[in-house]
Structure formats: structure tokens, C-alpha cells
Amino acid sequence: MTIALKFGGSSLADISQIQKAVEIVRGNPERKYVVVSAPGKRSPADMKMTDIFYHWHEAESAGRSCRALRKRIFRRYADIVRGFGLYFDVGRELNEVEEALKAGASRDFMASRGEYLMAKIFALILDYEFVDAAHCIRFDKDGKCNWNLSFDLTYKALIDLGDQGAVIPGFYGADINGKDIVTFSRGGSDVTGAIVARAVMAKLYENWTDVDGLYCADPTVVKNPLLLASATYAEVRELSYMGAKVVHPMAMYPVARAGIPTRICNTNNPKSPGTLITSGGDVQSRSRGVAGVAGRAGFAAVRVERALMNEELGDAHTVLGILLKHRVRFDHSPGGIDTMSYVIDQHDMSDTLAKTIVDEIREQCMADDVRLDRGIAMIAIVGEGMVNRIGMSRDVYAALAAAGINVRIQNQGSSELNILVGVNETDYERAIQAIYNACIAPVV
Ligand code: ASP
Secondary structure (H helix, E strand, O other): OOEEEEEOHHHHOOHHHHHHHHHHHHOOOOEEEEEEOOOOOOOOOOOOHHHHHHHHHHHHHOOOOOHHHHHHHHHHHHHHHHHOOOOOOHHHHHHHHHHHHHOOOOHHHHHHHHHHHHHHHHHHHHOOEEOOHHHOOEEOOOOOEOHHHHHHHHHHHHHOOOOOOEEEEOOEEEEOOOOOEEEOOOOOHHHHHHHHHHHOOOOEEEEEEOOOOOEOOOOOOOOOOOEOOEEEHHHHHHHHHOOOOOOOOOOHHHHHHHOOOEEEEEOOOOOOOOEEEEOOOOHHHOOOOOOEEEEEEEEEEEEEEOOOHHHOOOHHHHHHHHHHHOOOOOOEOOEOOOEEEEEEEHHHOOHHHHHHHHHHHHHHHOOOEEEEEEEEEEEEEEOHHHOOOOOHHHHHHHHHHHOOOOEEEEEEOOOOOEEEEEEEHHHHHHHHHHHHHHHOOOOO
16 A cells, blocks of 8 residues: 655755655655655745746746856755755756757746756655656646546556655646646646545545644634644635635545545644545534635626526526636626626636626627626635534624625535635635634634
8 A cells, every 4th residue: 555645845945844754755665656846935035946947937038147047946956965965967957957948948847847856856865766747647738637648647657666666746747749848737736646646546645735734714814723633525625726725726636536535744743643635524523514714815706787687598608608718717606687797716817808708798698787896805614514504604694794794795505515705805804704703713
């Protein structure tokens, strides 16, 4: 039985952090497949290696000097190599990166080099095999991960190694032809780790980060929130999608499908039990059935109104057709009989595109009014244990009302997995605090 594990950037930020990661791997011979991020920040003012690589690409494209950036990258890796007494020619590796860049290498290629170099160095430290993610993970033409092909290729690449452990760089793979490098969105090494775990059918996927696990609310918004001992894949997917930063929202997909237990662990506190994520979780033991509350600002709602809208067929179809044509995703769609609204992440839509969409909807739906309501923060109260609990919504809305917060959008699916509310962005933090205190905080 094997364990697949992933170390985030903060676990690999410098020699002492890497040493902790090495001890963790060596602490259990089942820890055979290790996915690494690029070195992260050593202090709040520091820069993540991935960002320095992005800057390098930007500088080259703009014809600016890249020397200082290259030097910065060189120093960080060279320090690690020296600290562990390895023979690894960082300069030669960076020459290759530079040549590729001069020959027109993409932004994704550059970003991927942070993980690529870290994985090569970590493999040397552990005496594990380096396996390039470009040979394992594939993205379709639309930039989406081709899961099945990635599971197959990863399985083949790792199984050939027999008993030998492997280090695989996170965050990237290649296009469908295996030619050009493509990355996941930021934080995507979590997804690589989950793919590796699924490919080898690991008994456990450990996601090593710098916090003790998944908190019931963002600790920068709520003081000392409860830590979740367990959660379900669905809960973690919802919470991470809505803004909980511990794990990438796509990371649950591979492990959930195969039922691979996943643990969020702290490299700086390896004895802490962390958060265990499974299909069942211990949802009933939570006092209110709530796993957590998460949210983020930056949403807009496209609101469409027309008298007697419910008498006609096809309005929603028309609006969705327009969104599809412009490749804009919507997250929620609450509405009434003569009004519909589609909640959209504003990052997915420029101002010009928003105007085009509004104009097209007005014309094609012959709407009385079409508006874009901006400045909305969406908040999800998530928990599989909320099903059939009477009074959950009452508590959420009562808490918001008591805090003087207006609810602009509300939604709950029949699965009762979550209650969604949209509030003004300016009320976001107070709303999270009010909901946490009313629905999650222990009663004293
Ligand atoms: N290094 C990448 C980032 O900074 C990916 C990762 O760390 O998971 O987003």
C-alpha cells in the first residue's frame, strides 16, 4: 500500500522547510509518490518562485533585462543545492530555460519551471526518481485536464518504477499531443497530487501545507475558528470553490471518484491529526451539521426582467445560449416568475463583454430591463449534516439581520448541502463573522 503526498510552496520555501519535508517522507516508507510545488514565500514580503518565473517571461516579452530575475532564481535554488550538499547544475538548467524562452517558450512553460527544478532537486535529496509531469498529465485543446488519459499515463510512468519512489512536479502537464506545457490554475499542485493518488490507487493522499487543516472559516476573518477534524469531498469542494484557500477546488475530483481518503496536514506541525476528507466524514457529530462557511467578493448578477416572463418558453435558454456563446460561466441562478438572475464571477467577464451580453439579452429576450448588479460577495454555508435540520436558514438570516446586513441573493439546492447568500462586498467580513457565530461557533 502506498501513500501519495504533496508539499505546497511554504513547505519547500527554504532549507529548513525542505528538511522538514524530507523527514516526513522518510518517516514512513509507504510515502512513495511525492508531488512538489515550487518554493513559496519565506516571509510575507518575499515572492513565490512561480511569480518570479512569470515576471521573467513578462520582462523577456517586453524586451526588458531579465538578469536580476534570473539571478534571484539562481540564488534560491543554488542555496538549496548547496545546503543539501548535492551536485546539481542550477546554472545549466537556467541556461536551458533561457534558450527556450528566447525561442518563444510560453508563459505556462516558464511558470512550470519552478516546480520542475524543485522536483529534480527534491528527487536527488530523497534518492527518488524524477518523473516529469509533462509525460503524465494531459490537457485537452480547451485547456481542461483530460482526467482519464492523465490517470493512465501517470499510472504507466509510476508503475514501471517498481519499488522505487518518485518525485513529480506539480501544477503542470502537457497539451494533448504531449508537446507544449500547460498549467492548472494557481495552486494546481494539489490537483497533480490527487491525480497521482488516483493513478496509483494510493491508500491515502496527504496534502502537506502550513496550517493544521481545514478551518470552519477563514482565520483572517474569524478569530480562532474551529478546525475540522473531518469533512466530505463534497463539502471541501464547495468550501474551496467558494474561497477556502487550503486546497484547490479541483483537487477533490480524482480522489472522490476513487474514494481515496485525503488528509490535510501541517509540515510545521506533523503530529497534528489534520483534517481527514472522505466520502462520509463525521458529519453527524457536528453540533449543527455545518462543516464551514466560506465566500468571496467579486461577483456580479445579470438580472433580466419582463412582465409575464413565466408565460413564455425559452427565455432561460436564450440567456444561457448568449453566455455559452461568450464562454461565460454562471455559478447560481436564483429568480422569480418574471425575473431571472445569473450570478457570474466578475473575473470571467470584462466590462466590454458585460455590456455586449446585457445588450444581446435585452434584444433577444425582448426584456423590459436587463442589468448587471455588481459588487456582490457570495457566501456559502456548507455541511452535509444540514439536511433535514429545521431552522438552519432561519439562523443564517437572523444572524445577518441582527448584524444589519441586507441579503441581495439567496439560494439553496434540494440536496441541502449548502445555503448560499449574496451580500454587498462591503458587508462580506461582517457577514462571515455573524454566520460563523450563529451557526458554527461552540455555545459557551
Ligand atoms: N506554484 C504554483 C502556484 O504558485 C502552483 C502550486 O503551488 O500549487 O500557484
